[in-house]
Amino acid sequence: MKKSIAIIGAGAAGLASAVRLLKDGYNVDIYEKEKTVGGKMNRIEEKGFKFDVGPTIVMMPEVYREVFEYAGKNPDDYISMERLDPIYSLQYGINERYTVSSDxxxxxxxxxxxxxxxxxxxxxxxxxxxxxxxxxxxxxxxxxxxxxxxxxxxxxxxxxxxxxxxxxxxxxxxxxxxxxxxxxxxxxxxxxxxxxxxxxxxxxxxxxxxxxxxGVWYIKGGMYSMAQGMAKLIKELGGNIYTDSPVEEIIINSGKATGIKTNGINKNYDYIIANSDFPYTMKNLIKDIKNKRKYTDKKIDSMDYSCSVFLMYLGINKKVHSAEVHNISFADDFEKNISDIFEGIDPKDPSVYVHVPSKIDPGMAPEGKESLYVLVPVPELKTRGKKWTQEDIKNYKKIVYNKMKSMKGFENTENFVEVEKIYTPNDFEEKFNAYNGATFGLAPTLMQSNYFRPHNKSSYTDNLYFCGSSVHPGAGVPIVLTSAKLAVSELEKDDRDSL
Ligand SMILES: Cc1cc2nc3c(=O)[nH]c(=O)nc-3n(C[C@H](O)[C@H](O)[C@H](O)COP(=O)(O)OP(=O)(O)OC[C@H]3O[C@@H](n4cnc5c(N)ncnc54)[C@H](O)[C@@H]3O)c2cc1C
Known part of the structure; x- marks a missing residue:
């Protein structure tokens, strides 16, 4: 009989794990707390504008393609990729701007x-x-x-x-x-x-x-197309994705994971893969302190977290001419900007990244309009020491619009805004359970990398595996797709050894 696997979370790593396991003959159910798949690789749609929520820069395209190839499929039937040239524009000060090519x-x-x-x-x-x-x-x-x-x-x-x-x-x-x-x-x-x-x-x-x-690549329809492509393949391979289904507990009996609890109901599985953020998972889904072992709540709180982001998704009713798909403007004092972020201060003179997918992908905005994704690195919530309030958001928005006035192509953005959505670290924490709202998970410091990063196979609980940003090898789409590959191969090794 086919063995059954529950995956907690339909982020990039959860979806990629499911594809591999289904191809290898397992029954797979994914439980996702949100209404849509993708986790941070999600999409916001309003008035004909489409915005990627999180990742936008596609590197190492072969790692994306490999997920589909593993299942014997042609990746081109699921995602359409094109190479960008230039890869981005970089602006220093008011007048100095360079377009950077990988040619x-x-x-x-x-x-x-x-x-x-x-x-x-x-x-x-x-x-x-x-x-x-x-x-x-x-x-x-x-x-x-x-x-x-x-x-x-x-x-x-x-x-x-x-x-x-x-x-x-x-x-x-x-x-x-x-x-x-x-x-x-x-x-x-x-x-x-x-x-x-x-x-x-x-x-x-x-x-x-x-x-x-x-090279740097672009996926037609934005990164969310990758999540949609994987979800489509999972359904074709016979997997189940249950959205709106938060997992409340990983059930552990005598040191072995035997199921999950969702919507108050216990469900038995042979193996569990947690794609939910590792620190959140250890703190909230593993209830008994004896099963947390090294990762006590105190340990989780004392770990180092990556920075977070303040994001504005703007639908504007004009075209932007003198900009690229990816545009970065450095803070005048970059060193201070960086030290602010990691010392818990919202930068007053921020560096800003603006992504304009509609420049090459007309489907991302209504005709004659543009969809902008404006990202500013800010401290994660532990270092910041407090959540973002409505007042904070109002004030920070002004800082960002003001900075954009000095960015070539984006000078008058504020006057043309038709849609404005904002995500702060609070949103990443509340929507996706990103611990401390740290958008890239545990910081990849030396002491939180490789062997020292949480492992793909639980060190303490049998039949429990982890994938995603906060475990080995780390954050970024190609890297979490690799974490899925590692978690699945650990699980399959144990399964073979158990026969
Ligand atoms: C703003 C931003 C910009 C980025 N830019 C880039 C980029 O340009 N290029 C790049 O390669 N990477 C980028 N990244 C990083 C990349 O997006 C992430 O590393 C990757 O998407 C994380 O995938 P994941 O599967 O680890 O986690 P997640 O996407 O967080 O998935 C975890 C899933 O688990 C679900 N979940 C949590 N708790 C539960 C529960 N109890 N029950 C059920 N489900 C649960 C969550 O809702 C979520 O769907 C960016 C990230 C952000 C946030």
């Missing part, structure tokens, strides 16, 4: 315009970071850590040293290039995973390298 014949003249020495430094950076990336991918990212000996063995310790990750990202980049703009251009990406370029481990300098060598 070497376009990128090189830009680098040389800064200096030939910096162009040379850039190529050295790509070479040495690619070497580190291969080690990270083959020995850490795509490997699950079940027990201490998976990490504490001579080969892994050598590889960990070869990762050379003790420096911070900004200092690491500074070894290769001198130009301050270029240093920012190659280090701000640690914010994609919610950590500071001045503190985050230098291994995350692989992100701009990945953008360059594999």
């Amino acid at each position: 070497l014949t376009k990128l090189t003249p830009f680098l040389e315009s800064l200096s030939e020495k910096d162009a040379e430094g850039y190529f050295k950076y790509i070479y040495s970071t690619y070497k580190r990336y291969l080690i990270a991918k083959n020995y850490f990212i795509e490997k699950s850590f079940r027990s201490a000996k998976d990490f504490y063995n001579p080969e892994m310790l050598v590889k960990a040293l070869q990762l050379k990750t003790f420096n911070n990202a900004y200092n690491e980049i500074s070894k290769y290039v001198k130009d301050e703009k270029l240093r920012k251009m190659l280090s701000f990406q640690t914010l994609y995973i919610g950590i500071s370029p001045h503190n985050g481990p230098s291994i995350y300098t692989i992100i701009p390298m990945i953008e360059t060598i594999y």
Whole structure:
């Protein structure tokens, strides 16, 4: 008889886990607390405008495609991807703006315009970071850590040293290039995973390298199309997705997960995969303190969390001409901006990212109009020390509109707004149970990475597995899709061993 699996949460990782398990012959039921699938990879629709809620930047497209290929399907039948060139525009101050290409014949003249020495430094950076990336991918990212000996063995310790990750990202980049703009251009990406370029481990300098060598892509219909594509495939493979179905408890008997409780009813399963945020899951879904073991409520509260975001989804009734699909404007004082975010202060002079999908995807906004996604990194709720009030939102909105006045193409945005929706860290906490509203989960500090990050297989409870941002290997869509692959392979290994 087919074994049964309950997945808690229909985020990117939960959906990808379901596809793999169904293909491998298991019965799968997904329970999602919200009305729609996708988790942070969700969509807001109003008056013909469509906005991705969370992720917008598609990197490592082959990882997205692999989910469908694993099930023997052609990914093109589920998601339509195109490569972006330029990958983004970067604005420094009021007048300095650069469009950055991942096409070497376009990128090189830009680098040389800064200096030939910096162009040379850039190529050295790509070479040495690619070497580190291969080690990270083959020995850490795509490997699950079940027990201490998976990490504490001579080969892994050598590889960990070869990762050379003790420096911070900004200092690491500074070894290769001198130009301050270029240093920012190659280090701000640690914010994609919610950590500071001045503190985050230098291994995350692989992100701009990945953008360059594999490109930045766009999925037609926005990222939400990926969630829809996976949900469609799950149904075709015979899986069930129950939305509006919050799980209240993971039932554990004698150290073994045997089911879940949803809407007051206990349901038995052979295995459980929790895609719900790990800290939330340990605190709220595992009730008995003896099953929490190391992850007591106190431990969960003392862990480090990634930053969060203040997001404005704006439908505007005009076209934006001088902008790209992804646009970033740095704060005048970037260092202060970063230290504010990680010291719990809402930045008064923020860095702002504006995504305009309707520039290349007409279906994202009504004709002649544009849908804007305006993101500002802000502190997560633990560091901020309090939730956002309506007054905070009103005041911060002004700061963001004001900053946009200095952004090329977005100067008068406020005068053309037809739809305005705002998400604060409160929303990410309330809607998706993101602990502390930390949009990228547990911070990937050295002591919360690889073996030290919560594992994909529970260390304390049999038949319980974890996927998603706060567990190994970390946050970002391709990375949580990898966490799904690892959680499923751990589960299937145990299932084979139990026969
Ligand atoms: C604003 C923002 C911008 C981002 N930008 C990018 C980007 O450009 N590129 C990129 O690659 N990544 C980006 N990311 C990161 C990426 O979106 C996430 O890492 C990824 O989507 C997380 O997926 P997940 O499956 O781990 O978690 P989630 O999406 O959080 O899914 C967890 C699911 O569990 C559900 N759940 C929680 N508790 C329960 C319960 N008790 N019962 C039932 N269901 C429950 C939640 O509702 C949710 O649907 C961004 C994230 C955010 C928030």
